[in-house]
Amino acid sequence: MQKQDTKDDIELESIDLAKSFLAGDRRSFDRLIMLHKRLVFNLCYRSLGDYDEADDCAQDVFIKVSRSLKDFRFGSRFTTWLYRITVNTCKNRIGSLEYRLRSRTVRIDTERDMDDKPKVLEIENHRHTPVVEFAKKEIDHLIQCAVNTLPAKQRLVVVLRDIEGRSYKEIGEIMGFELGTVKSTLSRAREQLRELLKGKI
């Protein structure tokens, strides 16, 4: 209940700041960034799995927000609208990111499955990846690496649902999916993660 109240407060404050920015107060946009940067950045990071990419992507999101705010329908939910922009920006990046990330990955597992195909989970070898110091962080890292292997839509849906805790309905609004598509996409993503993380966590 308290969490809902906080969400509503953020929503109301966002609307006020957005209106103020549109009325010409540029400082309101700074406050809007401060209010949402954590949310936007985390979604970018969890969807892209790379800190620097997430940094660029999250910046792009706020640039787009500043440009599109005049088209925002104030009857709708600001956070959902912000998530939609974030998700679309991430989706565009994932496509161009795959090649770049492939060049800097190392294998952590050479286990072979029954068909003798390499059954590997690849970990990105990046200086900004949260350091694997504790067991929890190690699991976080393994999950993140598994998420990174999912197709873009599955990745975004599972991040929105299982990391960001969004409802099916809201995910549908953010992704532009019917409820059935949200369910099936999430189901495939979870099944894939189960396979990838079997015996590792």
Next chain:
Amino acid sequence: MDCRDVKEHLSEYVDEMLPEKEASEIKDHLARCADCLGEYESTLKIIKHMNEMETIDAPAEFLEKVTARLEKRFSFGGWLRRLFVPLRVKLPLELAGIAAAVALLVYVFGVRDGRDLYEVTISMSGERGQTIVVPEKPGEKRDEPKRRDKKGGERSPSLEEVIRAAGWRIVSTERCEDSNIPASMIVELPADEYQDLLGELNRLGVVETRPSPVFEEEQDVIKVKIVVQNAGP
């Protein structure tokens, strides 16, 4: 419900998104199928871990980076947007621009030309019906109008003849419809011969001077409009 059906709906089951009947069937299946139960528990574990994943925040200088990019966009975009301002703003601006351009052209060609043409009114009257009024040169003492009696004398040279004899150029002449006597003419002459023009006109009749034009220093050629009043017979 078999294992394949259960796996297909496991995700919705975990999120309690299934109708009660289907949820109950899955629950029964999990109670007796270790393999599917393992899948279920594994799913729950992954979701729990994901729920508890650390929230990664933006770097400390994130706001500055976005602000710098926005500033760049505002300054460039502001310049760019001015090219695409709405018509309701752009049209009046364009009209104002055209008006300014026209005003400039009028100034350059019209006013400048007006400066060159010293539109002075000269009246000619007297016994030949000629009073000549010419502008007074700045600083010049106003001469008493001279009156010359031409009656009985030999034919006085006409205004046009005097002008031509002095070597000045008659640019245009307007004549009275009935008498063909000049009503006005525009004469072009060197600026420093203005006094000579006044002298010649004085010899032709009564000359009334009026406030004189101020010649610009670099101006070497001037145009004087001579208006002949009472020029009828």
